[in-house]
Amino acid sequence: MADKSATVYIVDVGRTMGQHHSGRSQSDLDFAMQYVWDKITTTISNGRKTDTVGVIGFRTDYTNNALQADDAYSNISVFKELGQFLMPHVRECTEHLQPSETNRGDGISALVVGIQLIKTFCRHLKYRKSIYLITDGRGSFDTDGLDQIVAQLKSETISLTILGVDFDDAEYGFKEEDKPANKAKTEAVLHQLAEDCSGVFATIAEAIDELVRPRVKEVRPVASYKGTLTLGDPEKFDTAMSIDIERYPRTMLAKPVSASRYVVGPTEGGGVDESMRIDGQGLQAVKQARVYQVPDESAPGGKKDIDKDDMEKGYKYGRTIVPISKIDENVTVYETKPGMEIVGFTEARKYKRFFHMSNTNVIVPQKLNDQAAIALSSLIHTLAEYESYAIVRFVKKANEAPVMIALAPNLEPDFECLIDVQLPFIEDFRPYKFPPLNTVRTVTGKTLSEHRFIPTDDMNVLMSAYVDSMDLSDPSSDGDDFITTEDTFSPILHRVNQIIRYRATHPDSPLPPVPDILMKYSHPPPELIGKSQPHIDALIKACDVKRVTPVLKSRRTREQPKPKSGLDIDELLGISSDQKVRIRISLSNAVAEYKQKISADDADEAVMKEAASEMFNHARELVKTSIADLNYGRARSLLAVVREEMGELEYYGVWNDEFRKLKKDVLGKKLDGDRSDWWEELKRFELGLLEGPREAGGVDWTDAKQFWNP
Incomplete structure (x- = not known):
């Protein structure tokens, strides 16, 4: 369970805090509140009721x-x-x-109020108690009885942090010029107060600068397995080994906080959560409901709702379904017992890094079990001595699928453990084969060692020199490594958290820029770029790299069939190409007229859009006037023709734009009510977005699949 905390922020809101100093566009109070709001919103994001916060203002009206x-x-x-x-x-x-509008109000008295607030709330219970005092030092600070206040802070184990606006700080490198005498005196008093109670005294500019550095959340270790590590069967053999162990995660994927869907609820009543009331409006969480249906001609809409309890599992077997009743469902469960069983050992050099199938975990002896600690330590040192890994069959819980894991020894000066990672079964292994890069095979089977696709020896030497010049593992000029684990942060995770905290307190302000510390590894170091420039220039010259002007993608044109007589039918009928383009497509002969319109010699993208729009409008009209699903098939066939033609002519954007508009109309119930059953029919016949190059309006497979989601 997380420790309980009680934090009080004492903020100076006197008239002088509204002034601007040190060339800042913000007032002193707004400048200082950056730190306070960041601390408070971080506490809010934790969502723990045991993290309590109080706010006190002094020099108030x-x-x-x-x-x-x-x-x-x-x-x-x-x-x-x-x-x-x-x-x-x-x-x-x-x-x-x-x-x-006043400068009256004593800062030391406000500190006493904060202490009293903590004492009243915490009583004799165990809390982490903290007080943050934020001031510009230009108000009153009565030093009478300061010794008693220091003694009380120590007796109540309250940590005190004093942050001043434009306070002098030699370590940070700031000194305010022309400082008022009363402020200089106050700074000295507060600095001595912080020292007497072993607190922190700093200028708030330093604290604000530290805000851009992400704060990594400390995670309490939670055992994912507690049991035995065995070698042999302890139930049958006395010589078998059994060690009581515990397993904890070592590496885990850190994910940004996910967003949930809410709807603005009524301002009064209605079950609105008061903790989520914003600007007088409450937010209600949206809950999803799943409905199971089966075809039934006698039911309204041709579908009948069924309960989940009435369903049974079935497994596909070829083109048929093999049902498994709930009574017989246990036959599909592979019965296993939890445990870690060593099945053998392998040399470390034979293990390939691409075998990794999971995050890593650490295995340590059971707490307060000296015998287990000695036994596990012996195994760890033996594996390290022989440079070997143990291969283990691992079952986490009863009747759970067994996995194979590798155990590697880890020896550090003050800590030793086994590190495990999941291994693949043969079904998980994908042995992809690719053609070699150093040879080219012709269609006749001849192998070439010299080809325009094969780099020469000079190219290899130049590329090797270029790679060496961009080596990040070399210490920089100041002797520090460019990349350290402690200074690498996930940009997405921390940027999302920063935006959420900022938007909570500044709902209408522009978002702050991305901190430089998150962008540090988005680009190569400038000194390395300069160092490697001669190498890349030589490589470009040797490889004869040239900039190619992008060529606009041309549309496909379909050669029109000609009659055997060689006569121009359109000319005989007196139909010009311009008339073919301007003709309106009728619903009675839509497909033929559509193909005729887009086959005109001067049919450009505008004509394609117009023709597609007319066909989509005909489909809408058919669905609108359809009794039940009477016209659904005809409307679908019109769209199928348009999709086929636009895909063949590579006008992906024409189809995709019209189909997106159709989705809005169907889901918006603009086609004479709910026509979602027709939309499902389009999905079943795979009449979705066209996949293709994005410059031509196409989408990739993922976007095409996600488009069907509501």
Whole structure:
């Protein structure tokens, strides 16, 4: 279980905090609140009720705190009592955290109010207690009784962090020029206060600069398996080995937070979650419902709903279905017992890295089991000494499919363990074969060692030099490696989190730029580019690389059939090419007239679009006037002709644009009600988007498949 925390933010909102200093376009308060909001929104994103936050303002226009009977605590207000911080609290605190019209209010008294807030809330319970004091140091700070405050902070184990706007910091390299005397005095007092209670004192600019560095979430280790690692059968043989072990994840894929679908709900009642109320409107989570149907002519719409409990599993066997009833379903379960059984050993050099089938895990001895620790340590050292891996049959839970894993020894100065990774079965292995790169085989079977597709020795030497010049493993001029594991972050994961936190507190402001630390590895280091430029220039010259002007893709043209007589039928009938293009397609003879229109000699993309639009409109009209599914087949056949012609002539965009419009009409129920059954018919006959080059309006296979989703 995560530790409980109680954090209080004490923010100076005096009149001077509304001023602009150090050439900033923001006020001092807005500048400081960047840090406060980032900390608060990060706490909100954790979603833990045990992470409590309180907000106090001093130098406010009014007084609202538990000690307000004493005049020393005037102009101090509690904006948010300690408790879970939710989005409605963000809106409320945003309204309160604005520069006031007064400079009255004591910062040390506000610190006392914060201590009292924590003591009242936490009582004698175990909490991680923290207070953050944010100020510009231009207000009042009464030092009377400061020793008692320090003693109370220590006795309550409250960590204090003091962040000042434009405070001097030699380590950070900042010093405010022409500093007012009262501010310099306040800085000295607060610096001594932080030292006395072993707290932190810094200028807030440094804290804000650190915000761009992603904070990696600490994950508590959770065992994925607790059991035995055996060699031999302990139940049959006394010489068999059995070690009590625990298995924990070592590497896991970090994924960005996923979005959920919500709908704006009523402002009052209606079961709206108050924690998700934003700007007076509540959000209701959208729940998906699945309906199972079977064809039934007697049922409305020709389909009958059935319960999930009435269904049974069936397995395809050729073109038939083999049903398995719930009673006999156990025959398909492969009965296994949980455990790790060593089946053999292999040399480490024979193991190929492409065998990896999963994330890695670590195997350690059972906690507080010295005998298991000694036994596992012996196995680890033996594997390391003989440079071998153990091959293990692993079953995680009862009746779960067994997998094969490899155990590799890992020895570090203060830690040792086994690292496991899943191995492929023969069904998982894909031995793809590709033609060699250093030879070319002709159609006659002759093998060539010299060809324009085969690099020469000079090219290989130049390429090797170029690769060496771009080697990132060489230390840079300052002696540090360019890439370290501790400084590599997932750009997508942290950028999404940054945007969510920022949008929560700035719903209408433009999004902040991507931090440089996330873009560090998006481009090669400039010094390496300069270092490798001579090598790449030599390589370009040796390989005779030239820029090729892109050629516009030409459309296919279909040669029109000519009559055996050689006569021009259109000319005999008095039909010009322009008339063929301008003719309107009638529904009674749509297919023939459509093909005639697009076959004109001067039929360009505009003509193709017009003809396709007319055919789609005819299909819409057929569906609109259809009684049940009477006209569905005819409408579908019209679209099938258009799709075939546009695909053959490579006008992918013409079909795709019209088909996207049709989807909106069908799903929007603009074709005289719900015609989703016709849409399913189009899907069944695979009349979807055309796949092809994107420059011609085509889509790839993934987009074509996803298009059918609602």
